Amino acid sequence: MLRYLCLLLCSFGLYSTSVNALVEYNPIHQKYQQVKNYAKTINQVATVVMGYYADLLKHQSSYAGNYPKNIKALQIIGAELSEVSNDSEPQSQTTFTLTAQLSYLEQQKLKTQQIQEAFIFKLNQNGALNQVERLQQAPNAKIVDFEFNANHYLNRQFAYSWLLLLDGHNAAHLNMFDDSNANYQIVIGANRFSGHAREALEKRKNWMGSGGHLLRSVNVIKALDNNLQLELIIDWKGIATNNKWRIAKIKQVIDIQKSDQAIYKITNINEQHLLPDIAPWEKILC
């Protein structure tokens, strides 16, 4: 009997060793690392680039000399991320190539230009921008709607840096917002929890696990004086605490008070998980 018990315990021991091995080499775990790295990289570089264009449109950019004066609007029409950072390669470099159209005033006339530029990042420096290279430049592009102004880019800078925080990253540029007094309500199916932002985030991690948030859209629901309400639609992929691969389509409505120092002071976050867009017919009613 004792011998049987020993063998049984041994088998559990062997099992647990094989489970550990599975976790290391599991394709789901590899997919998780890819998603996490990709989300971190894209959110880091996008935060910087959005801030870069916001500064340009506010005419506060140290790179202004490389652009026409008096830019009124700028619209990104193409983006490509050349390489994804990898935590195991601390020297990794990422290039984010953007194509944009811009409208500017010159001698009381609205002129346009299309540019393509490469933003080169050294990711070991916490996502710091290393270099900007102009790849192409052509006059006479499409006139850009004036809604693509500094606020458009500031809102996106906030959104991308907020996603970094949701993924548990600490980056230097996170000081653009303040969530110290924010309330956070989360509805995930039958589960509801709320509380102070950071506390609710911890509970959320227990439920969702760990992964990467990717921004799909930012809509301004309300913009009155310094009060702003943004709706973010976010895709999330990751591994839940029960080791299952998990995906989410998240809607967050975020109430913000903007300060003079361009700090986004978050007062409230309302999060709901929607049906992920995995089938084109899923909204059909018969």
Add this chain to the structure above:
Amino acid sequence: MLNNKLLLILMLGFSLISPANANSDLPVLSGVGGNFTAVDMYNKPMQLNDYKGKVVILGFGYTNCADVCPFTLGYLKQLYEQLPKFAQDKLQIMFVTVDPEYDTPEHLNQFITHFNPNFVGLTGSRAQIDHIVQLFKARYTQIGGDVDVENVRRVIHKKTTSAAEDKVRLYNHSVTLYLIDQDGETRHIGYTGTPKKEFTANILSLLEAPIKTENFRIKKNSKNARSSAAYGEITNLSDTQDVLLSVSSSIAKKTELHETQIIDGFAKMVHQPNHRFKPGQVLTLKPMSYHIMFMGLHKPISDLSFVDVILKFKHAGDIPIRIDLER
């Protein structure tokens, strides 16, 4: 001596701590679904958590639905029938009415049983139904007002006490079928347009196959050989006896389970039809013992890099194996 009983204990221990549906690539759809309460077609209160340990397919509809509901239930009936016995035993199909005022447990029972008595119909209060609809991010809307019953084409007529009572409502509703795993988490969505083969594969990916095959190999032999053999191990992980009904492959005229037996001093290969696998039994296929025999090879085995074989079991259904050729 490591006897069969001990082996079974070890394997059961393994399966108890083995993560459920570990082989499935289907992601959990965060925030879609969750536990709910309702009244089943036997007029008993139920909750989704009662079905933990089973895979569930859940859909919405109502008994007076003239088009998509009968079609959906017909689709689910066929899907269910295509599954191997072990999967049928571990699957529950649920139909939630969006018309709980009309669809009483008795009427739902009559309607659902028409398609398959193993399916379960769910009704309840309007608040309960709305909660389930909300949990699954589904939708429904009523179309117009009450309609006289004679104007509605339907599968089953309700046993009503008076004609005045039998006014019906028509609804638009989501057509989504939710695939829910043993822990009550939604893993995929489908509908009647989803190929049955794809839906079946998704269901099976959530279930641990009761038959495990491992270490299979085929030796490359000479180009002129007309037959070949495969070796490996087949284990019955379930707690019931199963029967290997047949073995098939496309590489030979005949593929069978054989055993080499010494008869009158000669080694003979004897066909083993309907080989029985006791719970926990491991059958080792090796030279001079059991093996899978390929007779009448369509082309030299040395020209192939792998061979696909299907073991057809009475309960476990089709168990595919891809066997690499030894170099």
